[in-house]
Amino acid sequence: MNGITQSTALWYASRATGVVSLLLLTGVVLLGMLVNRQGRLPGFPRFVVTGLHRNLSLLAVVFVAVHVLTAIADSYVSIQLIAIVIPFVSSYKPVWLGLGAVSLDLVLALIVTSLLRARMSRRMWRGLHWFSYAAWGSAVVHSLYSSTDLHHGLLLYTAIACWLAVAVAGCWRMAHAGREIPREGRAAATLELMSPGGGPRRGRREAPAARPPGADIR
């Protein structure tokens, strides 16, 4: 294989694994929201949602690693090794590639903190995990402008589908978070559920309507 073909192969590999990485990251973010809302994938046990969320994130790192290393190895454009983790230092498209580095840094941080979760406070882990949205967002912008691949055709539709999915899911997640009852209000809310209007009842009352037990109050 002469140099040009090798370079082309590496460049294609980088672009392809880039697309897959974006898809995987999108899946991880969506699954993360599903875990938080205690949702299920129809037909699958609950542990699949959590398990898939974690495993796909690890798989995403693998694909990102290949994506990044093939880009470095490819001699068509010059990208320094260090640009993988230090944002905005590459000579080729520093901003757009830099956002890719930001995304990778955040993903690594998220995975490391999740592995070390038992050693930190619940609040700290949750606070750090919110950066997952920033990781996905910078990956999206990086993917849009690092090459023109996503500007037309099937890849454009794929990208749009990813953005829409996260946007819609994000709205759903925020709507639910807004409706969540804070812990100090839960007992009162349950009491309200059990005896609407509160206080001693006078006279007969119908049997309480069937509701999923404790469903609204988590």
Add this chain to the structure above:
Amino acid sequence: MRKELRVDPTACSGHGLCAELLPELITLDEWGYPIIAPGPVPRALDKHVRRAVTDCPVLALKLLPAASR
């Protein structure tokens, strides 16, 4: 010294994975919260117990020395 499986009820939000992964020791009450069989964990279930503990999305399950209440 065998360990005991316990749940931190202040962390638990009723995801219910634990009952799927460890039905021998954990059932869910009518509100979706885990009821754990008391006593030391049987050796045969060690692997499954460890998985349930690591897979809990909020890390509410804990393996503690027996009689640590």
Add this chain to the structure above:
Amino acid sequence: MTPGTTVPQSAGSRWDQPRGGHRQHSPAQPGQPGGLPRLFPASGAGPVDLRTHLSRFTALPYLGQPGQLIPVLKAAGLTGRGGAAFPVYRKLAAVAEAATRPVVIGNGAEGEPASDKDKSLLWISPHLVLDGLQLAAETVSSAAVGLYVHRNDRLQDQLRAAVAERAAAGLDRVPVEIIDAPPRFLAGEESALASRISGEPAMPRFKPPRVFERGVAGRPTLVHNVETLAHLALIARYGPDWFRGAGTADEPGSMLCTLHQADGRRDVVETQLGTPLRALVHLGPGTQAVLSGGYHGAWLPAADAGQLTLSNADLVPAGSFVGAGVLAALPADRCGIAETARVTRYLALESAGQCGPCFNGLPRIAAALDEVASPRPDPRAVTDMMRWAGLVEGRGACHHPDGTVRFVRSALQVFREEIRLHTQGRCADPARRPFLPLPAQTAMDAADWN
């Protein structure tokens, strides 16, 4: 009856019932040793100032070395007066052993609405409590001492003044911080106390670790009820044999009790452990039952109560316990189930809302009790209630569900006849007039737990 002084009520704590006075009471049994009153001045007068305190008790008897008080307390057999009755020397030993910047806190939160003893003690004999704090701090080598006090501005200001007076007199070796406790039922629970003092809401934590291992700011924390500290201060002066001069061999000493009589009178008295209940609470034909141990305690039929003494030896086999010394007589013309339903509703609303079984189970139990308190109740209410009771016991981070269930179960037992009347559409008190004291307000939002 000597009218005593009343603890001033701040606007924050409204009570349904008229407040009585505070008197000292020796059981009317000749030949009883004990030398009561111990914690309150014999004259029944108001707050004891520093000078009177020093003239009555002499100076604070520092022992000079950490840990010295532990064998003395072991010999005395002092147990906690906050409700759990845990041997005091063991808590001190555990914290002394930790030896890493321990914290000492006097617990005067008194979240139990039916209990007034801690507030009374802090108002009338603050210096005994403050002595106890210094001695405990010396025993465990602590340089961080706090007094966690029920939210009452006048009381807290009075305590701050007492602390300042002692500091000026060079009495206290460690400065004492007065810390405000939110008016929650659970605010005085050990781990809730530790959370609050660490700057978080006053909500219980999962154990382990216990507060004596990791409490306030992650440090080993010694928590003692304020009455316990007052007894400790006296034992340090007069010795274990003196302390054992009152009470029984297994449950020595005296304790403060809050008595609610059937006629509505409400008093704080100091009495010996082992005193017959009938000497404390009037058990005539006008009384149908007695609540012992507060709202996490248990009801006793009046006839049974007449045979029992104020001791865990008698009360625990009867399904109750001494607890923080709350004894409430229920008049015969009230509905015991309605009272229990009212209190259980309060207990449910006082849940911190952290643990699924608690915030799901207690409100359901309260609603079912409400049903049973009404004429011709749905027969499923009792079976549902028993199922939920079984589901919540032992499954919270604290004993709130357990205590509530104990209280409810005892009501279903003791007021069986009342329940039967209800199924026929009758009731001892259809108007459901309230009797037991409850605060007018429960928590509305997060700020109420701070």
